[in-house]
Amino acid sequence: MPLALIVEQLLNGLQLGLMLFLLAAGLTLVFGIMDTINLAHGSLYMIGAYLAATVTEAAGSFLIGILAAVIGTAAIGAALEIALFRSLYRRSHLTQVLATFALILIANELVRIVWGSQPISLNMPASLSGPIEPVAGFRYPAYRLVVIVAGIAVGLLLYVGVTNTRVGMWVRAAASDREMASAMGVRTSRLFTFVFAAGAGLCAVAGALLGPLLAVQVGMGENILILAFVVIVIGGIGSVRGALVGSLLIGIVDTAGRAFLPALFRVLFPPAISSEAGPALASILIYVLMASVLFFRPRGLFPARG
Amino acid sequence: MRDSFHISLSPGATAAAVAALVLLPIALNAVDQSFYIVLATRILIFGLIATSLNLVIGYAGMISFGHAAFVGAGAYTAALLIRGGFDSAWIAWPSGALAGALLALVVGAVSLRTRGVYFIMITLAFAQMVYYVIVSLKILGGDDGLNVPHRPVIGLGVDLRSDAHFYYVVLAIFVLLLAVLRRFLNAGMGRAIQGIRDNETRMEAIGFATYRLKLSCFVAAGAVAGLGGGMIAALNGFVSPSLLQWQQSGLLMVMVILGGAGRFLGGMLGAAVLLGADEILSDYTTHGSLGVGIVLLLVVLVSPQGLSSLVRRQLG
Amino acid sequence: MSPPAGLCVDGLRKRFGGVAALDGVSLALDAGELHALIGPNGAGKTTFIQVLSGADRADAGSIVVDATEIAAFPMHRRVRLGVARSYQISSLFANFSVLENIALAIQARSPRPFAAWEPLNADTALVDRATDALNDVGLAARAEIRAGDLAHGEKRQLDLGLALATGARLLLLDEPMAGLGAADAAKFVALLAALKGRVTIVLVEHDMDTVFRLADRISVLVYGRIVATGTPEEIRRHAEVRRAYLGEEAEGG
Numbered sequence: 103m104p105l106a107l108i109v110e111q112l113l114n115g116l117q118l119g120l121m122l123f124l125l126a127a128g129l130t131l132v133f134g135i136m137d138t139i140n141l142a143h144g145s146l147y148m149i150g151a152y153l154a155a156t157v158t159e160a161a162g163s164f165l166i167g168i169l170a171a172v173i174g175t176a177a178i179g180a181a182l183e184i185a186l187f188r189s190l191y192r193r194s195h196l197t198q199v200l201a202t203f204a205l206i207l208i209a210n211e212l213v214r215i216v217w218g219s220q221p222i223s224l225n226m227p228a229s230l231s232g233p234i235e236p237v238a239g240f241r242y243p244a245y246r247l248v249v250i251v252a253g254i255a256v257g258l259l260l261y262v263g264v265t266n267t268r269v270g271m272w273v274r275a276a277a278s279d280r281e282m283a284s285a286m287g288v289r290t291s292r293l294f295t296f297v298f299a300a301g302a303g304l305c306a307v308a309g310a311l312l313g314p315l316l317a318v319q320v321g322m323g324e325n326i327l328i329l330a331f332v333v334i335v336i337g338g339i340g341s342v343r344g345a346l347v348g349s350l351l352i353g354i355v356d357t358a359g360r361a362f363l364p365a366l367f368r369v370l371f372p373p374a375i376s377s378e379a380g381p382a383l384a385s386i387l388i389y390v391l392m393a394s395v396l397f398f399r400p401r402g403l404f405p406a407r408g
Numbered sequence: 409m410r411d412s413f414h415i416s417l418s419p420g421a422t423a424a425a426v427a428a429l430v431l432l433p434i435a436l437n438a439v440d441q442s443f444y445i446v447l448a449t450r451i452l453i454f455g456l457i458a459t460s461l462n463l464v465i466g467y468a469g470m471i472s473f474g475h476a477a478f479v480g481a482g483a484y485t486a487a488l489l490i491r492g493g494f495d496s497a498w499i500a501w502p503s504g505a506l507a508g509a510l511l512a513l514v515v516g517a518v519s520l521r522t523r524g525v526y527f528i529m530i531t532l533a534f535a536q537m538v539y540y541v542i543v544s545l546k547i548l549g550g551d552d553g554l555n556v557p558h559r560p561v562i563g564l565g566v567d568l569r570s571d572a573h574f575y576y577v578v579l580a581i582f583v584l585l586l587a588v589l590r591r592f593l594n595a596g597m598g599r600a601i602q603g604i605r606d607n608e609t610r611m612e613a614i615g616f617a618t619y620r621l622k623l624s625c626f627v628a629a630g631a632v633a634g635l636g637g638g639m640i641a642a643l644n645g646f647v648s649p650s651l652l653q654w655q656q657s658g659l660l661m662v663m664v665i666l667g668g669a670g671r672f673l674g675g676m677l678g679a680a681v682l683l684g685a686d687e688i689l690s691d692y693t694t695h696g697s698l699g700v701g702i703v704l705l706l707v708v709l710v711s712p713q714g715l716s717s718l719v720r721r722q723l724g
Numbered sequence: 725m726s727p728p729a730g731l732c733v734d735g736l737r738k739r740f741g742g743v744a745a746l747d748g749v750s751l752a753l754d755a756g757e758l759h760a761l762i763g764p765n766g767a768g769k770t771t772f773i774q775v776l777s778g779a780d781r782a783d784a785g786s787i788v789v790d791a792t793e794i795a796a797f798p799m800h801r802r803v804r805l806g807v808a809r810s811y812q813i814s815s816l817f818a819n820f821s822v823l824e825n826i827a828l829a830i831q832a833r834s835p836r837p838f839a840a841w842e843p844l845n846a847d848t849a850l851v852d853r854a855t856d857a858l859n860d861v862g863l864a865a866r867a868e869i870r871a872g873d874l875a876h877g878e879k880r881q882l883d884l885g886l887a888l889a890t891g892a893r894l895l896l897l898d899e900p901m902a903g904l905g906a907a908d909a910a911k912f913v914a915l916l917a918a919l920k921g922r923v924t925i926v927l928v929e930h931d932m933d934t935v936f937r938l939a940d941r942i943s944v945l946v947y948g949r950i951v952a953t954g955t956p957e958e959i960r961r962h963a964e965v966r967r968a969y970l971g972e973e974a975e976g977g
Binding site: 410606609 | 777779798799800803808809811815816817818819820821823824827828829831832833837838841842843844845851868870886887889890
């Protein structure tokens with residue numbers, strides 16, 4: 103197996119993992135701090151992608167498109183938090199699941215009404231549309247490399263923010279013990295709005311960056327949402343570090359699995375089995391991984407609460 | 409003596425309801441709307457499936473987000489058997505139930521070691537696994553699914569190819585299973601699972617093997633869901649992976665909540681409302697989901713008891 | 725009621741992260757003994773109850789009830805053997821009546837708890853036994869009240885009643901009188917005194933009057949270790965105990 107192919111797949115996995123991290127970080131914080139399941143997190147990602155596509159088309163600039171998407175989605179996130187999620191914090195998980203499931207239905211239909219059922223296109227900047235050759239003999243799409251770099255940058259920003267700023271400290275305190283944090287004077291209600299809006303902004307970044315690579319269409323949020331949930335369950339709810347580890351793990355395992363498992367099966371098994379078993383196993387690999395992690399660590403790898 | 413667990417059905421109302429259901433096809437035929445018999449059959453089947461989920465969510469308090477997988481398992485099993493020449497409903501449908509039960513056993517055995525939101529996520533993940541496996545296997549038709557070439561045979565002078573006959577068979581199964589469920593819920597096992605819902609830790613602390621109890625409940629629900637799946641496969645004449653999508657699991661949960669989680673007829677009511685609304689709305693708009701979403705959101709937010717109680721308090 | 729059980733705990737250890745909540749605890753109780761466990765907050769008393777009841781697993785050590793080693797048993801199996809606990813914060817079935825609460829506990833100990841196909845009000849035998857159990861804890865008058873609606877003192881009674889109704893031979897009581905006013909507390913002490921000898925009791929309690937009045941023997945747990953065991957008189961005179969635990973009270977009072 104050529105080294106270049108392996109490196110390429112690992113980079114793809116890294117890219118997926120970093121984008122997953124952007125979603126998972128917001129999700130795990132909302133979960134960890136507000137103890138709230140938000141199925142509509144994927145819808146924020148979708149809205150981010152749609153906003154990016156529309157503004158990029160109108161303004162002619164991908165950068166402006168992303169910026170508009172982040173600001174717009176964060177604003178929507180803040181509005182949702184104030185208007186709806188505040189009523190959900192004290193309710194049961196079942197209520198939250200159903201309410202946010204309703205949000206998915208509403209969001210999908212609204213998007214369908216405004217933009218139609220057909221996928222819309224979000225084009226990557228022309229300057230990035232070709233491959234580059236970072237190392238002699240190895241070519242990789244420039245855009246994907248930029249996505250990786252952007253993901254790392256945002257991730258670092260998040261890490262620095264969470265560990266080194268006052269707000270970040272509040273966030274970590276609240277994730278570890280919400281009541282105690284509130285008793286210690288953390289303004290929980292504003293913090294919640296901020297966390298929610300920030301999570302929405304991160305979703306928008308992921309949506310905008312992935313838009314050119316995947317289709318921008320109604321329902322795009324659902325598939326990645328499930329991956330994000332797998333990530334935070336593996337990583338441990340409430341833990342940003344867990345979200346990072348989980349995302350990279352899932353991103354790489356899923357990508358490498360899909361790329362190499364079928365080939366591996368073809369080597370090991372007769373075609374009658376391998377032609378289907380390989381891809382089938384590849385598609386469920388991350389769920390097997392999740393079940394295994396939960397078997398040994400029922401609360402994930404780095405649960406935020408003791 | 410007060411009995412907080414007791415499900416009481418007024419004999420008069422029950423008899424009237426059953427009578428109405430029995431007369432329905434006749435009435436529909438009379439007004440030349442016999443097309444709706446199939447819809448009514450579908451509502452009964454989903455009512456049964458939703459009731460099985462209500463057992464898990466509403467009565468036992470386990471928020472399972474992967475119930476569609478058991479329906480799908482039953483549907484595909486029945487479809488494969490009928491396609492393979494095993495025409496008899498006496499084989500196809502119980503096999504569907506068995507498939508649902510076995511899958512629930514595996515999923516439950518692993519998932520029930522977790523609690524709270526981890527449980528929700530792991531049940532969802534398992535359902536996804538089943539979905540993706542089915543989609544990947546060509547012998548299961550992949551994305552397109554499988555045709556069920558004809559309705560199964562049941563004998564006893566009943567011809568399932570007749571929509572009316574199919575309806576009556578489903579109705580009989582429905583009434584029978586609901587009666588069994590009511591008996592079960594009103595007795596020792598029913599008290600125990602509701603005890604688990606109320607305070608699982610204390611149930612264990614007074615000597616109940618809660619894991620085993622929850623697993624039994626989960627498997628029983630999986631069996632009924634599998635049976636429902638088998639009946640759907642026969643009714644529709646095909647099975648497709650869309651039966652197993654997680655949105656389907658979500659819709660089943662919606663049925664339970666709309667109808668009333670923890671209320672005996674909650675699943676039935678929810679199925680009737682959702683499927684009925686879908687039928688009516690689809691004539692007017694393709695954006696029916698918007699309405700469903702808004703209604704669901706309002707119900708969830710405004711529900712006076714708060715869905716977190718999940719119990720209809722039958723006070724005194 | 726079945727005969728009370730003897731308890732022998734040896735070398736019990738339990739760590740949480742870096743903290744040793746139980747650091748080699750050994751204790752032997754005679755059948756029918758009421759043994760109080762006292763010690764400063766955070767000493768490990770609740771952990772001791774958790775580990776004994778099966779809510780948590782010890783890292784090391786043995787727990788022998790009569791002749792049976794139970795350290796590896798899951799909680800419900802220990803309850804079947806006769807080891808039951810009560811909770812410092814009342815843990816009840818809030819949505820069910822007091823009688824139904826007790827009925828659940830009695831149902832659990834039946835050899836075939838799900839054989840019944842009858843609703844509760846048709847099962848007169850069960851209802852009778854539950855009513856008797858309610859009499860034992862003085863709640864018979866409140867049988868039909870929803871457990872969540874009980875007064876605080878009554879909830880403590882029911883919490884104890886649930887543990888008793890399992891047919892326990894060894895009771896693990898975690899501050900059963902937490903939050904009780906003087907009148908309720910006196911009633912509770914009488915309740916516990918009536919149980920003495922019929923059931924072996926491990927009593928975690930803060931109120932020294934109660935402890936000295938009820939206990940056959942007392943153990944003092946400090947930082948996960950037992951620093952002293954003896955009769956109330958012996959403990960009262962024990963120098964190290966006075967210093968570490970009672971000392972400040974004696975000086976201040």
